[in-house]
Amino acid sequence: MGEIVLIRHGETTWSASGRHTSVTDLELTENGAAQAKALAPLLSGRRFAAVWSSPRKRALVTADLAGLPVTAVKPDLAEWAYGDYEGRTSEEIRGDDPEWTLWTHGGKGPGGESADAVAARLDRALAEAEPLLPGGDVAFIAHGHSLRVAAARWLGRPARDGRDFTIDTASIGALGYEHGGHAITLWNLTPAAASGAA
Numbered sequence: 001m002g003e004i005v006l007i008r009h010g011e012t013t014w015s016a017s018g019r020h021t022s023v024t025d026l027e028l029t030e031n032g033a034a035q036a037k038a039l040a041p042l043l044s045g046r047r048f049a050a051v052w053s054s055p056r057k058r059a060l061v062t063a064d065l066a067g068l069p070v071t072a073v074k075p076d077l078a079e080w081a082y083g084d085y086e087g088r089t090s091e092e093i094r095g096d097d098p099e100w101t102l103w104t105h106g107g108k109g110p111g112g113e114s115a116d117a118v119a120a121r122l123d124r125a126l127a128e129a130e131p132l133l134p135g136g137d138v139a140f141i142a143h144g145h146s147l148r149v150a151a152a153r154w155l156g157r158p159a160r161d162g163r164d165f166t167i168d169t170a171s172i173g174a175l176g177y178e179h180g181g182h183a184i185t186l187w188n189l190t191p192a193a194a195s196g197a198a
Contacts, residue, residue, distance in 0.1 A: 035170030038191035049136035083112025
């Protein structure tokens with residue numbers, strides 16, 4: 001039985017500085033491109049039934065550099081839409097709204113998504129991927145918050161429980177099974193950690 005392999009894109013200037021990035025279509029930094037290339041050996045032993053990417057350039061380029069030919073671009077894998085908080089850090093946002101957290105308050109304004117809206121998108125992606133797992137792994141190449149929501153939803157937990165999972169740029173996680181139930185079988189493996197350099 002295959003697994004749903006969660007791959008976060010490589011570093012961008014905004015991810016490096018903690019700025020919330022959803023619809024802004026940033027390039028990978030030089031370091032981010034190197035991170036993405038370093039994923040290839042960690043993925044080479046897997047047999048993929050499907051490779052799905054977010055429509056954002058940073059995810060598509062990460063897939064290419066990691067040696068994964070994308071079989072479908074899935075809008076449901078896009079990052080949580082932050083609305084008016086796009087491009088701002090959590091510290092900046094809390095300067096205006098001290099009680100704010102993404103997990104409980106969501107994005108702001110008409111372009112912002114709630115946790116329930118993000119959960120609905122990831123639920124669709126998971127439901128579409130799971131029937132393919134007898135034929136191999138399914139890759140989700142996407143973003144920090146959307147992948148954390150995917151992990152929470154796979155476990156049957158609310159989207160807000162994604163706050164309990166940290167995820168680095170250019171890292172790999174896997175959603176699979178244990179004793180017939182859904183489980184997280186791998187989490188936040190970076191090339192540096194795999195090589196013992198972390």
